Amino acid sequence: MTDEAGRGRERPLPNALFELTEGYGQILGLLDQSIAMHRVVDDVPEISGVDVAWVGEPDGADRIVLGHTVNTRTPAVNGLVVPSGCGLGGQVMLQRRPLWVSDYRSSDTITHHFKAQAETEGLGAMIAVPVMHEGRLFGVLYGSNRETSTFSDRTTRALEQAASRAAAAAVVAERARHAAEVAVHEERRRLALELHDTMGAMLFSLGAGIRTLADELPPEDAVQARLSDLEEQAVQAAAALRVSLYALNAPPEQVALGVALRGDCRAFQERTGVIARLIIVTEVPVLAAAPVKALTNAIREALLNVEKHARARSVVVSVFTLSGGVCVTIADDGVGLPPVEGHSRGLGLSAMSERLERVGGKAHILRNEDGGVTVQAWVPA
Ligand SMILES: Nc1ncnc2c1ncn2[C@@H]1O[C@H](COP(=O)(O)OP(=O)(O)OP(=O)(O)O)[C@@H](O)[C@H]1O
Ligand SMILES: [Mg+2]
Structure with missing residues (x-):
């Protein structure tokens, strides 16, 4: 603000700076998929009423790895690899819709690959919803109660909303990562061209200079052998430079x-x-x-x-x-x-x-x- 009245209302600088830093932190958090996922899962118990929450993120096309646990008592769930079709989350990966069981340990609608972990952690009812964006699966969001229970529509909706926030975060983070990768490779390419124009040209004229010198000296001159060595080295250096430039220049x-x-x-x-x-x-x-x-x-x-x-x-x-x-x-x-x-x-x-x-x-x-x-x-x- 530039007018006098406006100036009077300006917030003290340290406050504004603090808010800016905080905003910057939030944007950076959005760009980092892991931080963004963590934030979404963190809110799940409060907004949906479940006791425990976590998320499974894709590891290849047909399995997810569980993590970002909230309110767990043991490390049993963290790092668990869930193949497509196995347990509740594996079913959600296949069916791509919310599913729940009122008692994970005794349900006969899911496989029992992870019964031991559910018992160790003390999990009863469990619900899982897909994290999707435009048909792509970005993960599975889980909620669980310690006791046996059913889940209301409100809980399902709350989890679905959290999942759509997680999907949006995943897409933003992926775009940011892609843009950064493109920028890195563009810079590598620029460097390659610059080296080609400077070092490549220098090595070429060095080799040509040595050859001219050799031509000017009598064939029996003692220096001829050393000049021929030097010329060979310049040729090798140019070849090595070409290989490196090719690698630098070729983006994945x-x-x-x-x-x-x-x-x-x-x-x-x-x-x-x-x-x-x-x-x-x-x-x-x-x-x-x-x-x-x-x-x-x-x-x-x-x-x-x-x-x-x-x-x-x-x-x-x-x-x-x-x-x-x-x-x-x-x-x-x-x-x-x-x-x-x-x-x-x-x-x-x-x-x-x-x-x-x-x-x-x-x-x-x-x-x-x-x-x-x-x-x-x-x-x-
Ligand atoms: N972005 C543009 N804005 C306005 N006119 C355009 C644009 N692109 C093409 N044109 C018109 O279309 C014509 C055909 O384009 P085209 O690229 O085939 O040929 P050119 O650019 O004239 O010649 P060249 O063979 O060198 O490409 C152009 O001559 C121009 O009149
Ligand atoms: Mg043209």
Whole structure:
């Protein structure tokens, strides 16, 4: 606040700082899946009325590992591995809906793989609900009472609400992790290119310099043998550098598309001054190298077209799953396509369509609601 009256109302700085730090802590907590899960489970006894709570998180496709226990008396539940179909949580993994038993130890609707642990911990009734987001299972949330009991609809609903909060937290944390991974690999790639341009070029000119020197000296000169050694060493150093650069430059498959797109958007923004934002939804399937190449080519051409034709202020590149494949859209807020008769017959857009079609994909070019152009490039997964 800048006016006098406003200044009078300002909170003392240490308080504001404290709140900021706290807010920062909460956001960081959200970005860390483990902390977020813990917070959700912590509230479960209070909001649902159960005595004990914990969560099972996926460990591979067909089992969960139990943890984040609240109000337990023994370590019996913590770290337990529950395969799909086993016990109550394993059933929830299969059926993907809330299930409960009034006495875990004697129920005949579930397997008894974990009866001993339930007895050790002193668990009676147990309820479990899936932690899901858009059809994906992020875990199973459990509540349990020490005694035999039934569970009311209110308890089930409270657990389902907690599970949907846990799912939201898991998605946010996953996106944050993915974005961080993409950023790390983008930086590695930048380093690789820089080393290629500096060290690679230096080693090449070193080798060439040694060769010229050797050519200038008489063949019988005693220094020839040492020069040839040095030349060999320069060749070996260049080869070793190439191997390292290749490793640095190649991102793992699951972030390859993100790394390539981020690099392109950044280069575009630096080159043109037009703001380029990249929105990646992480649940996109991992693609083979050929479709990734077709998509990145499409984006490069679309961005080049924005630069050449659009006079845009900003461009948004989004990546998401669509119809069993991956779709990338490049939307600018520029002048839009010229009328059909004024359309020049460039090669770029038709080459983009051809390349996408070769991997089973397609391209669409449309006018968007900002009046600019949206290019949609789709490839099957
Ligand atoms: N983002 C855009 N904004 C406005 N017009 C565009 C945009 N993208 C393409 N166009 C129009 O569509 C035409 C065809 O694009 P295309 O990429 O096929 O060819 P080009 O860019 O003119 O030439 P090149 O063969 O070098 O790509 C362009 O000449 C331009 O008039
Ligand atoms: Mg073009």
